[in-house]
Amino acid sequence: MSFKHTLAGSVLLAAMGMSASAQSLVYCSEGSPEGFDPALYTSGTTFDASSHPIYDHLAEFKVGTTEVEPGLAESWEISEDGKTVTFKLREGVQFHSNDLFTPTRDMNADDVIFSFDRQGNPDNPYNSYSGGTWEYYGGMSMPELIESIEKVDDYTVRFNLTRPEAPFIANMAMDFASILSKEYADAMLEAGTPEMLNQKPIGTGPFKFQDYQKDAVIRYVRNDDYYGDKARVQNLIFAITPDASVRYQKVQAGECHVMAYPNPADIQAMKDAEDIVVMEQEGLNVGYLAYNTKVEPFDDPKVRKALNHAIDKQAIIDVVFQGSGQIAKNPIPPTMWSYNEAIEDDNYDPEKAKQMLEEAGVSDLSMKIWAMPVQRPYNPNARRMAELIQADMAEIGVDVEIVSYEWGEYLERSKAEDRDGAVLLGWTGDNGDPDNFLAVLLSCDAVGGSNRAMWCNEEFDELVNKAKTLSSQEERAELYKQAQEVFKDQAPWATIAHSVVYMTMRPEVDNYVVHPLGGHIFNQVGLK
Amino acid sequence: MLNYVLSRLLTFIPTFLGVTLISFSFIRALPGDPIVVMAGERGLSDERYAELSKQYGFDQPIYVQFWDYFTGVLQGDLGTSFVTKRPVFDEFFALFPATLELSICAMIFAVVLGLPAGVIAAVNRGKFFDRALMSTALVGYSMPIFWWALLLIIVFSGNLGWTPVSGRISLMYYFPDATGFMLIDSLMSGQQGAFSSALLHLLLPAIVLGTIPLAVIARQTRSAMLEVLGEDYIRTARAKGMSPARINGIHALRNAMIPVITVIGLSVGTLLAGAILTETIFSWPGIGKWMVDSIFRRDYPVVQGGLLLIAVMVMVVNLTVDMLYGIINPKIRKR
Numbered sequence: 001m002s003f004k005h006t007l008a009g010s011v012l013l014a015a016m017g018m019s020a021s022a023q024s025l026v027y028c029s030e031g032s033p034e035g036f037d038p039a040l041y042t043s044g045t046t047f048d049a050s051s052h053p054i055y056d057h058l059a060e061f062k063v064g065t066t067e068v069e070p071g072l073a074e075s076w077e078i079s080e081d082g083k084t085v086t087f088k089l090r091e092g093v094q095f096h097s098n099d100l101f102t103p104t105r106d107m108n109a110d111d112v113i114f115s116f117d118r119q120g121n122p123d124n125p126y127n128s129y130s131g132g133t134w135e136y137y138g139g140m141s142m143p144e145l146i147e148s149i150e151k152v153d154d155y156t157v158r159f160n161l162t163r164p165e166a167p168f169i170a171n172m173a174m175d176f177a178s179i180l181s182k183e184y185a186d187a188m189l190e191a192g193t194p195e196m197l198n199q200k201p202i203g204t205g206p207f208k209f210q211d212y213q214k215d216a217v218i219r220y221v222r223n224d225d226y227y228g229d230k231a232r233v234q235n236l237i238f239a240i241t242p243d244a245s246v247r248y249q250k251v252q253a254g255e256c257h258v259m260a261y262p263n264p265a266d267i268q269a270m271k272d273a274e275d276i277v278v279m280e281q282e283g284l285n286v287g288y289l290a291y292n293t294k295v296e297p298f299d300d301p302k303v304r305k306a307l308n309h310a311i312d313k314q315a316i317i318d319v320v321f322q323g324s325g326q327i328a329k330n331p332i333p334p335t336m337w338s339y340n341e342a343i344e345d346d347n348y349d350p351e352k353a354k355q356m357l358e359e360a361g362v363s364d365l366s367m368k369i370w371a372m373p374v375q376r377p378y379n380p381n382a383r384r385m386a387e388l389i390q391a392d393m394a395e396i397g398v399d400v401e402i403v404s405y406e407w408g409e410y411l412e413r414s415k416a417e418d419r420d421g422a423v424l425l426g427w428t429g430d431n432g433d434p435d436n437f438l439a440v441l442l443s444c445d446a447v448g449g450s451n452r453a454m455w456c457n458e459e460f461d462e463l464v465n466k467a468k469t470l471s472s473q474e475e476r477a478e479l480y481k482q483a484q485e486v487f488k489d490q491a492p493w494a495t496i497a498h499s500v501v502y503m504t505m506r507p508e509v510d511n512y513v514v515h516p517l518g519g520h521i522f523n524q525v526g527l528k
Numbered sequence: 529m530l531n532y533v534l535s536r537l538l539t540f541i542p543t544f545l546g547v548t549l550i551s552f553s554f555i556r557a558l559p560g561d562p563i564v565v566m567a568g569e570r571g572l573s574d575e576r577y578a579e580l581s582k583q584y585g586f587d588q589p590i591y592v593q594f595w596d597y598f599t600g601v602l603q604g605d606l607g608t609s610f611v612t613k614r615p616v617f618d619e620f621f622a623l624f625p626a627t628l629e630l631s632i633c634a635m636i637f638a639v640v641l642g643l644p645a646g647v648i649a650a651v652n653r654g655k656f657f658d659r660a661l662m663s664t665a666l667v668g669y670s671m672p673i674f675w676w677a678l679l680l681i682i683v684f685s686g687n688l689g690w691t692p693v694s695g696r697i698s699l700m701y702y703f704p705d706a707t708g709f710m711l712i713d714s715l716m717s718g719q720q721g722a723f724s725s726a727l728l729h730l731l732l733p734a735i736v737l738g739t740i741p742l743a744v745i746a747r748q749t750r751s752a753m754l755e756v757l758g759e760d761y762i763r764t765a766r767a768k769g770m771s772p773a774r775i776n777g778i779h780a781l782r783n784a785m786i787p788v789i790t791v792i793g794l795s796v797g798t799l800l801a802g803a804i805l806t807e808t809i810f811s812w813p814g815i816g817k818w819m820v821d822s823i824f825r826r827d828y829p830v831v832q833g834g835l836l837l838i839a840v841m842v843m844v845v846n847l848t849v850d851m852l853y854g855i856i857n858p859k860i861r862k863r
Contacts, residue, residue: 024699026699031821032821034611034612035612035613040613042566042568128583130613133566133576133580133583135566135567135572138572138573138576139567139571139572195613195614198613199614211702213705213813214619214622214623214813215623215811215813215814215817215818216695216696216811216813217695217699219702237699239695239699239811240811240813241694241695241811242808242811242817243694243808243809243811245678246678246681246693246694246809246810246811249681249682249685249686249693249694250693250694252686253685253686253689253692253693255692255693255694255695255699405559406558406559406560407560407565408559408560408561408562408564408565408826409559409560409561409564411564411567411568411569411571412561412564415571425569426569427569428569449571450569450571
């Protein structure tokens with residue numbers, strides 16, 4: 001039956017003027033995109049369906065790395081003081097067309113300015129379209145950072161910043177910085193249907209959007225006018241399949257070529273299967289337990305350090321991650337530049353932990369551990385993790401009570417500076433820059449916000465702030481390495497794990513590369 | 529009959545009001561602020577929070593929010609999804625045909641197998657057939673849906689390769705939505721093999737979703753038949769020498785149908801609940817999965833609007849069932 005299907009399908013595609021079915025790459029995705037304007041959303045599922053296939057960015061992450069390379073901007077210049085960044089745009093780049101719109105000009109500075117202005121300028125007619133909240137633009141501090149954007153000429157754009165910001169170029173490669181067509185936006189505004197920007201996207205990327213059947217299928221066709229290396233398959237199809245076991249069945253049955261997020265429990269069987277390829281890479285994330293360093297006795301680094309020695313992380317990797325994780329010793333993942341290999345982890349040693357607690361003059365300690373109510377790549381089962389830590393702590397005579405709240409409450413309440421207890425949480429990197437972990441999660445400014453340890457250390461803060469103003473990556477890496485030493489010494493967190501990301505595919509899939517930033521990118525993928 | 533229909537329609541109004549209020553309060557009674565959930569680990573500033581609150585109307589007192597919602601509903605406006613930013617109404621009706629198609633097929637499967645099974649069991653009361661059928665029904669009733677679905681997928685799609693794993697139609701076929709019912713659309717597309725592909729894709733989910741109603745219908749038919757078979761007029765018919773087929777098929781079954789139809793009507797609610805799991809497992813783009821996602825995201829407009837629309841659908845089905853009573857048993861419509 002399936003043979004007949006494939007045959008009928010090939011005949012059909014040929015009849016419709018498409019190339020044979022071997023030219024269609026089917027990706028079993030895990031969920032539905034929220035929309036197709038990446039700046040409106042924050043989920044990876046949405047970026048996979050919008051930012052990666054349809055759009056380009058001023059700078060791009062080199063596939064498979066967190067390194068930044070030129071994109072729609074063929075070069076850029078950063079001024080002496082680091083506060084002016086001038087992008088030279090690529091000429092002759094064409095936007096896609098659809099049944100509503102055909103571009104009359106190439107991509108130019110107006111499009112770049114529009115793409116950012118709509119997010120930051122309340123007077124831009126697109127600022128409030130589709131209930132625009134521009135979470136990422138705000139989250140990456142763009143409103144405070146960007147003073148103005150100028151058009152120098154048609155192919156030159158200048159960003160004036162309020163302060164030097166080394167990660168700025170990497171930010172320009174992020175999904176929220178996708179470049180949209182101003183011409184299309186204007187046309188849709190005039191037609192009274194601005195929401196089409198989000199529903200029928202027009203970009204410059206390697207694939208053109210063709211159709212979306214909600215919760216079922218997204219279809220793309222190759223952009224034959226793409227400025228860079230053209231996509232290797234004619235059609236890209238996302239078959240939305242929320243259940244991981246079903247995704248795997250579909251890959252086995254040949255209904256999909258590639259799937260994301262396999263069940264950890266299935267991975268061994270997948271590796272053993274002959275006609276299945278499994279790729280893996282450490283995820284750009286970290287799962288941690290943040291002590292409240294403002295509350296006694298956790299304000300004493302010795303106490304925190306002692307508790308860190310009590311946690312059996314290997315057991316957590318085995319039980320909670322079912323092997324698909326790796327022990328974390330630093331607050332940044334090992335795939336990130338400036339990762340400090342030399343640091344020694346607080347090994348599992350209950351005796352030492354007990355002794356250290358005694359030395360710190362702490363006895364009969366009882367504490368709360370907060371367990372997240374949701375699954376995250378950096379923590380697939382926080383409840384279970386908390387129970388394991390509870391048992392470890394019992395061994396050194398520390399009494400642990402596990403608490404949990406609804407997710408929204410959890411995020412809110414865990415920010416309180418007088419919070420009672422240590423919090424299980426984590427972070428997934430946005431732009432591959434260490435600043436995105438170290439400053440966001442551990443700087444003094446972030447206390448009461450994303451710094452759940454309420455940890456404000458002068459030495460650490462100075463290092464991280466200084467690194468932000470330098471443009472040489474080597475010099476920055478040196479400072480971040482020192483910062484990691486301070487972190488390890490002071491132990492505001494117990495660093496628990498980095499997840500390992502798996503991709504499962506059929507053997508005919510050629511040149512798939514696991515992207516460290518978590519996106520699923522098919523531009524360079526072919527079928528053998 | 530007209531009076532009967534009108535009186536039934538009148539009961540619609542208070543139910544509708546109640547459902548509107550309940551659907552509005554239900555999602556708000558859950559802990560969790562939609563704005564905070566949306567922002568996730570990244571969090572957001574107080575100014576941004578206030579801005580968004582205002583945009584979504586959360587800064588208004590709750591009764592004002594309800595009034596806005598209620599007047600919107602009366603004008604056919606259910607609001608816009610926080611997540612997709614599209615009107616709830618459009619989203620619902622884009623997805624509902626998929627759920628309806630699946631539910632109808634599941635129901636056909638359940639009735640076509642359940643009715644005869646119940647009759648056969650009743651006629652053979654206490655014998656092997658009865659015991660076998662009723663034990664099977666009990667198993668069917670107690671089976672966890674997700675387990676049953678995965679089992680069928682592994683056996684029929686994985687090992688035997690008879691049916692596709694999931695989805696509504698093979699990705700090879702591509703034609704625009706006309707009615708939203710894949711069986712009809714695939715026929716209308718005129719593409720060879722499209723209809724059979726759609727039918728094959730429907731098979732496993734319909735069986736999974738129809739399993740519980742099938743078991744319930746079989747058991748209900750059996751007990752209703754047993755009750756009727758003990759009646760005096762059946763004994764009289766037998767004494768007259770009427771054939772068993774006529775007695776069971778015409779005299780007994782028709783009278784046993786009232787409780788059975790009630791069960792079928794009530795199963796519609798079960799179907800919609802079962803659709804949530806079935807749709808998730810079979811990647812079926814219907815309203816079940818849509819609702820669950822929205823509850824997790826605290827997407828208020830979708831949850832309250834979706835609940836309201838589903839409740840209205842169930843009410844329509846119940847009304848239809850009430851009218852069927854009237855057709856089957858004239859005594860009811862005269863009361």
